[in-house]
Amino acid sequence: xxxxxxxxxxxxxxxxxxxxxxxxxxxxxxxxxxxxxxxxxxxxxxxxxxxxxxxxxxxxxxxxxxxxxxxxxxxxxxxxxxxxxxxxxxxxxxxxxxxxxxxxxxxxxxxxxxxxx
Numbered sequence: 001x002x003x004x005x006x007x008x009x010x011x012x013x014x015x016x017x018x019x020x021x022x023x024x025x026x027x028x029x030x031x032x033x034x035x036x037x038x039x040x041x042x043x044x045x046x047x048x049x050x051x052x053x054x055x056x057x058x059x060x061x062x063x064x065x066x067x068x069x070x071x072x073x074x075x076x077x078x079x080x081x082x083x084x085x086x087x088x089x090x091x092x093x094x095x096x097x098x099x100x101x102x103x104x105x106x107x108x109x110x111x112x113x114x115x116x117x
Contacts, residue, residue, distance in 0.1 A: 041102040043072040050077055053099040054092055064088035068110060070096070075104040082111045 041049070050070050054060060064083040071078040077096045083089055093108045 041075075041100065043075070046075060046077065046100060046102050047072045049100050050096045050103070053095045057091060057095055060088045060091050060095075061085045064092075068092055075102055076107065077103055077105070078107045078109060080109040082113045084113055086112055 047070050050072070054065055054068060054070070057065075061084065064085055065088075067081045067083060068079060068088075069081045071080070079092055079096055083092075089108065089110045089112055092110060093106055096106045096108075097103060
């Protein structure tokens with residue numbers, strides 16, 4: 001029902017032939033969309049987003065990117081592995097936390113190893 005202010009009453013929106021339920025075509029699956037306008041992502045999709053975000057960050061040292069392991073369970077991201085640069089640990093945490101609203105929390109278990117001379 002649409003409020004038609006010109007007529008001052010509620011009326012049904014116009015429908016095109018062949019469209020039984022809505023006057024528009026849905027280009028998404030309504031089952032994966034909630035009323036807060038956020039996509040409901042499963043753990044594998046969240047892990048893919050986190051890995052892509054980590055790999056696209058130019059400030060994380062490349063060998064450190066390869067050693068970070070991302071695991072997601074119930075929308076909680078766990079980062080583990082060993083990195084040589086202290087900055088990589090904290091940037092990975094920030095990237096994982098802010099990359100998607102579907103991430104509820106981040107458990108940063110990344111260890112910093114000493115650089116070899």
